[in-house]
Amino acid sequence: MSEHDFDIAIVGGGLVGASLALALAPHWRVALLERSPAPQPSHAEQDWDNRVYAISPGSQHFLRRIGGWPPVRPGWIRKMDVRGDGGGALGFDALDLAVDALAATVENRSLQASLWQALAGQVSILCPAQLQSVQFAGDAVSLQLADGVTVRARLAVAADGAQSWLREQAGIAFQRQPYQQRGVVANFHCERPHGDIARQWFRADGILAYLPLPGNRISIVWSTDDAQAEALLALSPAELAAKVAAAGGHALGALDVITPAAVFPLALGRAERVWAPRLALIGDAAHTIHPLAGQGVNLGFGDASVLADILNQAIGRDPGDAALLARYARSRAEDVLRMQTVCDGLQKLFSPQRPKLGLLRNLGLNLVDHAGPLKRLLMQQAFR
Ligand SMILES: Cc1cc2nc3c(=O)[nH]c(=O)nc-3n(C[C@H](O)[C@H](O)[C@H](O)COP(=O)(O)OP(=O)(O)OC[C@H]3O[C@@H](n4cnc5c(N)ncnc54)[C@H](O)[C@@H]3O)c2cc1C
Incomplete structure (x- = not known):
């Protein structure tokens, strides 16, 4: 049995929890508790993580400020090409915003490894940590691990993802509305250069996105119904590559699978509240959104920042002070609600179950594409 005292204990060392730990490290005694083994970066030519994220300029700025950026082999999105299911088209170009890129693309594993590398020697990392129980008291929170260690802190932060154990222990309800869709992800080598263009198709069978990776490589997210997701997973690598290339109109020529397909459930989710006495919720533990705008982890970095x-x-005050936690909740409420509403609205507008909206949504894409100021406003919001 051993006991360790900290100011702040963060449960979950994914991208969001690790970034918070790094941002707090210069000022507080921080413990980071992660149940999985430490992330290892991979530079191997054929070893690409199939969790690839579009990281917004705002998130890049935050990560650079805390010393966690850049990760190895980032890719860049300099243009976006969005196609509707009935002739609608919308394009974005970094040049219109006078910036170098609209977003960076990174592998989950390599960004996590770069954050963990920066954390070394700055915070106490307990990993792999198996949490057994938690007690919230008036002035502290105690976390008991399976190996007999007790971590005591004045504030606990739940950064343990959409199925958050800590949120559940604290009795905070989580409203979850499944989309009846799953996200199929995989990486491919492409025959033709992608030109640093992210491509997205709103199709009758779901939403398909190609994200550019370094070299002639792309990562895809295909949000589609459960049956089609299962069917895609059952395909051989050659069949999957042919299907994904055809669904994207062979925009990049023939594709070859680099990383096999994996699948994620998709849901709109929201914790009833993002703080409780001695507890704050961040990242997917606090909210989940549809991946069509690639904003989930960016929202989480916003929470951490x-x-x-x-x-x-x-500094010098009690980090678990309710007034500080209430301020955090107020500061994030609008951003989170706006992003959830936009992504949910777009998902419903382009849902295959709503064929009657076909004309309207394609007209909408074309109208936005030709409405200079509105398009600019949209870009400023989307690529902050
Ligand atoms: C198909 C798909 C595509 C996506 N694409 C994008 C995109 O392009 N851009 C984007 O911004 N977002 C995207 N997202 C969203 C993104 O994946 C999440 O928003 C992001 O991973 C949330 O990060 P997190 O650190 O909060 O949670 P997680 O990544 O889930 O990390 C949680 C961490 O906590 C650990 N943990 C869990 N339970 C415990 C426990 N009991 N004790 C200790 N540790 C624990 C886990 O091991 C993990 O390391 C996508 C999501 C899906 C499903």
Whole structure:
């Protein structure tokens, strides 16, 4: 039995939890508890993580500020080409915003490894940690691990993902509305250069996105109904590559699978509240959204950045002070609600179950494409 005291204990060392730990490390005694083994970066030519994210300029700025950017082999999105299911088209170009790129593409594993590397020696990492129980008391929270260690802190942060154990232990309800869709992800080598263009098709059978990776490589997310997701997973690599190439109109010529397909359930999710006495929720533990705009992890970095700023301005105070946590909740509410509403609205507008909206949605894409100021406003919001 051993006991360790900290100011802040973060449960979950994924991208969001690790970024918060790094942002807090200069000012607080921080423990990071992660149940999986430490992430290992991979530089191997054929070894690409199939969880690839579009990281917004705002998130890149936050990560650079805390010393966690850049990861190895990032890719860049300099243009976006969005196609509707009935002739609608919408294009975005970094040049219109006078920026170099609209977003970066990174592998989950390589960004996580770069954050963990930066954390070394700055915070106490308990990994792999098997949490057994938690007690919230008036002035502290105690986390008991299976190996007999107790971690005591004045604030606990749940960064343990959509199925958050800590959120559940605290009795915070999570409203989850499944989309009856799953996200199929895989990486491919492409015959023709992608030109740093992210491509997205709103199709009758779901939403297909090609994200550019370095070299002639792309990562895809195909959000589609459960039956088609199962069917895609059952295909041989050659059949999958042919199907994905055809669904994208052979825009990049023939495709070859680099990383086999994996599948994720998709749901709109929201915790009833993002704080409770001595507890804050961040990242997917607090909210989940449809991946069509590639904003899930960016919302999580927004949580980490805001919570870190609030706590780092309160050095010397109790980090579990309810007034600080309530300020965090207020500061994030609007951004999270807006992003959830936009993504949910787009998903419903382009849902295959709503064929009657076909004309309207394609007209809408074309109208936005030709409406200079509106398009600019949209770009400023989407690529912040
Ligand atoms: C198909 C798909 C595509 C996506 N594409 C994008 C995209 O392009 N851009 C984007 O911004 N977002 C995207 N997202 C969303 C993104 O995956 C999530 O928003 C992001 O991973 C959330 O990060 P997180 O750190 O909050 O949670 P997670 O990544 O889930 O990390 C949680 C961590 O907590 C650990 N953990 C869990 N339970 C415990 C426990 N009991 N004790 C200790 N540790 C624990 C886990 O091992 C993990 O390391 C996509 C999602 C899906 C499903």
